[in-house]
Amino acid sequence: xxxxxxxxxxxxxxxxxxxxxxxxxxxxxxxxxxxxxxxxxxxxxxxxxxxxxxxxxxxxxxxxxxxxxxxxxxxxxxxxxxxxxxxxxxxxxxxxxxxxxxxxxxxxxxxxxxxxxxxxxxxxxxxxxxxxxxxxxxxxxxxxxxxxxxxxxxxxxxxxxxxxxxxxxxxxxxxxxxxxxxxxxxxxxxxxxxxxxxxxxxxxxxxxxxxxxxxxxxxxxxxxxxxxxxxxxxxxxxxxxxxxxxxxxxxxxxxxxxxxxxxxxxxxxxxxxxxxxxxxxxxxxxxxxxxxxxxxxxxxxxxxxxxxxxxxxx
Amino acid sequence: xxxxxxxxxxxxxxxxxxxxxxxxxxxxxxxxxxxxxxxxxxxxxxxxxxxxxxxxxxxxxxxxxxxxxxxxxxxxxxxxxxxxxxxxxxxxxxxxxxxxxxxxxxxxxxxxxxxxxxxxxxxxxxxxxxxxxxxxxxxxxxxxxxxxxxxxxxxxxxxxxxxxxxxxxxxxxxxxxxxxxxxxxxxxxxxxxxxxxxxxxxxxxxxxxxxxxxxxxxxxxxxxxxxxxxxxxxxxxxxxxxxxxxxxxxxxxxxxxxxxxxxx
Numbered sequence: 208x209x210x211x212x213x214x215x216x217x218x219x220x221x222x223x224x225x226x227x228x229x230x231x232x233x234x235x236x237x238x239x240x241x242x243x244x245x246x247x248x249x250x251x252x253x254x255x256x257x258x259x260x261x262x263x264x265x266x267x268x269x270x271x272x273x274x275x276x277x278x279x280x281x282x283x284x285x286x287x288x289x290x291x292x293x294x295x296x297x298x299x300x301x302x303x304x305x306x307x308x309x310x311x312x313x314x315x316x317x318x319x320x321x322x323x324x325x326x327x328x329x330x331x332x333x334x335x336x337x338x339x340x341x342x343x344x345x346x347x348x349x350x351x352x353x354x355x356x357x358x359x360x361x362x363x364x365x366x367x368x369x370x371x372x373x374x375x376x377x378x379x380x381x382x383x384x385x386x387x388x389x390x391x392x393x394x395x396x397x398x399x400x401x402x403x404x405x406x407x408x409x410x411x412x413x414x415x416x417x418x419x420x421x422x423x424x425x426x427x428x429x430x431x432x433x434x435x436x437x438x439x440x441x442x443x444x445x446x447x448x449x450x451x452x453x454x455x456x457x458x459x460x461x462x463x464x465x466x467x468x469x470x471x472x473x474x475x476x477x478x479x480x481x482x483x484x485x486x487x488x489x490x491x492x493x494x495x496x497x498x499x500x501x502x503x504x505x506x507x508x509x510x511x512x513x514x515x516x517x518x519x520x521x
Numbered sequence: 522x523x524x525x526x527x528x529x530x531x532x533x534x535x536x537x538x539x540x541x542x543x544x545x546x547x548x549x550x551x552x553x554x555x556x557x558x559x560x561x562x563x564x565x566x567x568x569x570x571x572x573x574x575x576x577x578x579x580x581x582x583x584x585x586x587x588x589x590x591x592x593x594x595x596x597x598x599x600x601x602x603x604x605x606x607x608x609x610x611x612x613x614x615x616x617x618x619x620x621x622x623x624x625x626x627x628x629x630x631x632x633x634x635x636x637x638x639x640x641x642x643x644x645x646x647x648x649x650x651x652x653x654x655x656x657x658x659x660x661x662x663x664x665x666x667x668x669x670x671x672x673x674x675x676x677x678x679x680x681x682x683x684x685x686x687x688x689x690x691x692x693x694x695x696x697x698x699x700x701x702x703x704x705x706x707x708x709x710x711x712x713x714x715x716x717x718x719x720x721x722x723x724x725x726x727x728x729x730x731x732x733x734x735x736x737x738x739x740x741x742x743x744x745x746x747x748x749x750x751x752x753x754x755x756x757x758x759x760x761x762x763x764x765x766x767x768x769x770x771x772x773x774x775x776x777x778x779x780x781x782x783x784x785x
Binding site for chain 1: 576577578606607608609610615617622623624625640641673675686689690
């Protein structure tokens with residue numbers, strides 16, 4: 208319990224630092240938001256009036272705390288371009304991006320764990336060699352490129368899905384999930400290849416340790432040694448990797464959303480970066496940071512469940 | 522006396538280098554019920570390899586093994602793995618030199634102590650299993666066994682872990698316990714305690730023990746009979762006291778001379 212409390216505390220602290228960095232970065236970038244809002248129509252009187260109205264004349268720290276306190280209350284400011292609350296803008300997009308990331312994660316887990324165990328068990332067999340080579344190839348293909356290949360192969364040649372035919376989750380949830388499968392595969396493949404390779408190595412390493420000899424000496428079968436003794440130990444580094452991979456997938460889905468024409472967070476993020484719509488960019492960056500931190504917290508908790516040594520080492 | 526284990530002409534050869542390397546040659550051992558036999562020799566003399574062969578733990582790759590290890594009417598070298606597994610942990614148990622790494626770091630002590638019962642005696646229910654494990658842990662001198670039951674290996678000292686290993690090895694009341702340098706990694710006071718414990722278990726449970734060590738003085742404390750090994754071969758065998766009194770081979774004399782003497 209103390210362990211989790213400590214992790215939550217460090218998470219809150221990290222979030223605070225991240226928010227400070229995000230806010231400062233966008234405050235220090237040259238360019239005045241009011242000038243940007245009115246463009247050529249800006250007059251000095253208008254600028255002065257709006258600067259006062261938006262509180263831009265206050266000291267930086269005051270502005271930061273005002274922004275931060277309203278942010279944690281759910282008020283993320285108003286988009287310069289669309290003049291609507293940012294929170295509402297991203298609220299409908301977050302489920303799309305999050306679903307994509309989670310689906311990618313599930314696909315990665317479903318591929319890598321059985322495959323990693325299988326090739327570790329048949330070390331140096333034919334399948335081990337074939338999969339190792341395939342792994343090497345898949346690892347080196349970035350998701351956007353495999354995304355293009357998948358679109359071409361499944362969309363244009365096989366016609367199992369319609370490129371650009373995204374269906375919103377509010378309309379038809381089944382069709383929404385179906386459309387996201389191939390993009391999720393594109394994101395998951397390189398990570399699955401890495402996780403497979405990592406798990407294979409980890410299982411083989413653990414299988415050579417003294418405690419497996421002890422396990423055999425008590426009459427365990429090879430499978431019992433693998434599943435009851437080795438696997439839990441072998442999963443420790445893999446869980447760390449998968450946690451990092453999930454955080455990476457949240458960010459990685461931004462590129463894939465572009466390739467597959469998915470109207471998730473990425474579209475707003477890219478337009479708002481182009482248009483210097485800073486409240487939106489800030490909110491999205493904060494959102495991604497929160498997701499990554501929550502994932503890290505979950506990994507730490509899972510870690511604690513798998514490895515009893517952690518609490519003592521602190 | 523009843524012979525429970527009969528090893529004849531055991532021969533083990535490694536093939537992981539260019540030239541085959543003989544690690545055990547013509548090893549013979551007859552173990553009687555309830556007896557304690559010592560195997561002594563320096564590193565690389567083949568004593569641990571012989572022990573692993575008896576415990577059925579030689580890795581299957583890159584080695585050849587010949588000879589016979591007869592136990593209960595089966596040759597453990599050639600019998601079906603299923604038969605071998607049915608003896609492992611139930612009739613033949615082994616404890617190792619490294620108590621720090623021989624236990625699974627992510628499993629609770631109780632779970633590991635009970636393992637042989639779980640595998641070989643499915644008729645015993647969970648509560649009885651736990652009761653037996655705690656009794657055994659108490660018998661090997663672990664204080665507060667109920668508490669230790671729910672602990673993890675990293676929470677115990679080396680001496681305690683070796684006691685856990687012994688409890689786990691003894692829980693199914695095997696006929697043979699192989700102790701492969703069980704005290705080498707422990708400090709001297711703990712060494713003496715472990716030797717006392719093995720003697721006590723041998724007396725109370727009638728378990729035959731094959732005690733492997735490079736330390737002749739430990740063997741003298743515990744064993745009636747000793748086998749002296751050098752580079753894969755048995756060089757001398759016989760009653761411990763006789764060998765101490767009149768060693769036939771120069772190698773045995775060297776081992777005896779290597780025992781530190783306390784001058785008074």
